[in-house]
Amino acid sequence: MKRNNHHFRFLYSAFTAAALLGLLSRCSTSEGNASNKAAKTPAGVETFSLEKGMLSSEIQLPGELISYQQVDLYAHETSFVKKIYVDVGSEVKEGQLLISMEAPEITSRLAGAESRWKSQESIYKASKANYDRLLETSKTPGTISPNDLDLAHARMSSDYDQLQAAKASYREITNSLDYLQIRAPFNGVITSRNVNPGAYVGPTGRGSERPLFTLQEQKHLRLVVSVPEVYTSYLQPNDTVSFRVKALPRDNFSARVKRQAHALDTRLRAERVEMDVQNDDKKLLPGMVADVTIPLPSRDSTFVVPKTAVVNTAEGIFVIRVTNGKAEHVAVQPGRSSDGKTEIFGGLKEGDKIVMIGSEEIRNGSPIVARK
Structure with a gap:
């Protein structure tokens, strides 16, 4: 009888321990689920109102100084x-x-050409004098036949053409002497x-x-720069750029945009841009490499946001807009960046509430509590 009671107490203790362990496990799981659910719902994120602005920036590009004019003389x-x-x-x-x-051979040719010119000139003078006499005599009817007069005129014209050819040959050789x-x-x-x-x-x-x-020509130089495709729309004629050269590290030079190719190099995907540089003191030399600073001022106002607001993922680039208490991923195209800000282009309007620090963890459509 005592043995059975002892066995009963053992079973009761084991059952009680198992029930307690199950209760503790369920409590732990409930608390874990509640904790995970709270982590997935942001308690509050900082937002700002979207506004348009003018973002000015600059880029650094290598350039080359070349002479304004250069010629090889042969x-x-x-x-x-x-x-x-x-x-x-x-x-x-x-x-x-x-x-x-x-x-010496050109001099000899010139002497021969001059001799032919003088000879042909004498022949022409003789044929012209003969024609003039016949023409004067023909004024008396029956003295000179019209055929003889025509032959004399044709000879005179032929001799005149030969004279002009001789003169042209002489001038050609004279020009050769000038060379x-x-x-x-x-x-x-x-x-x-x-x-x-x-x-x-x-x-x-x-x-x-x-x-x-x-x-x-060294007092007037060209500064040649290849501007990447993405920046070509920001440059305008007469824009001023600054540059430095390694040989004169303390000097800062400036130049104005004068010529643009208006076409992209198919290999570099860049536009050739030339600036004129006055170099009266000839401190700069053709062939120098320059570090060029090109300002990129905004021509029109665009949406400007902090860089932290733009989320770049494998699926695309977007910002997070707060709409009716929910997160909305809005695809954007980023532009230039400067001083922690960047331009964006997309389906946005002024006054939209945008999350200051975007993250993939803020899911599209998830509830969100915005705070300023």
Whole structure:
């Protein structure tokens, strides 16, 4: 009898312990679910009213300084260098004589052309005098036949044409002599010299692999920059940019936008933009690389929001608008960014309540408590 009572007490204790453990487990699960539910519902998020503004920013781009004008000068006629009047670094004026050459065969051709010109001139004078006499005699009826008069006129006309051809040949050779003197086509600096007196020169590929001289205009330079596609709409003619060069780190230079390609380079997806730079003191040199600062002022007002309000996910870019106490994901297209703010474009209107710090954890359609 005592053994049965002992067995009964053991079973009762085990049942009581199991019931208590189950109750504690259910309480723990209920508390955990309540905690998770509270975490999924934001207690309150900071919002702001959407407004339009003007966002001004700037970009840093590499640029290159090149001469405003540059030309490689070659010999026009095959010849020999007679005298050189300039050297590397010489500053020259437009029309200044740079080099003189000589070509004996051209001189001989010129003498022959002059002789043919004088000879043909004498022939023409004789045929003209003959025609004039016949014309005067023909005024007496029956003295000169009309056919003889026509033949004399035709000979005179032919001799005149031959004379003009001889003159043209002479002028052509005279022009060739003029090409034996090379003059500066514009003001600039000689940056390259590749010949010496006595050298045999000629057109490129015929005695001259390299140019006689390279002439650059250096008091007027071009600053060339490739502007990425996304920024091309912000640049306008006469906009001012600033730039620096490594050789003169303490100096800050400025230039104005003068020329735009209005087309994108298919490889760089960028537009070529040129600025004019006055360089009267010649401190800047063609070929220098410049660090260019290009301002990007806003032309029209747009929605400007803190960067923290824009959520960038694999599914898209959006901001969170509070509508009737619920979160609404609104897809936007971001623009420029500056000083912690960014432009956005999308289906928004002024006065919309936007979550200050957006997050994927705030689900679309979830209840939300907004606070300012």
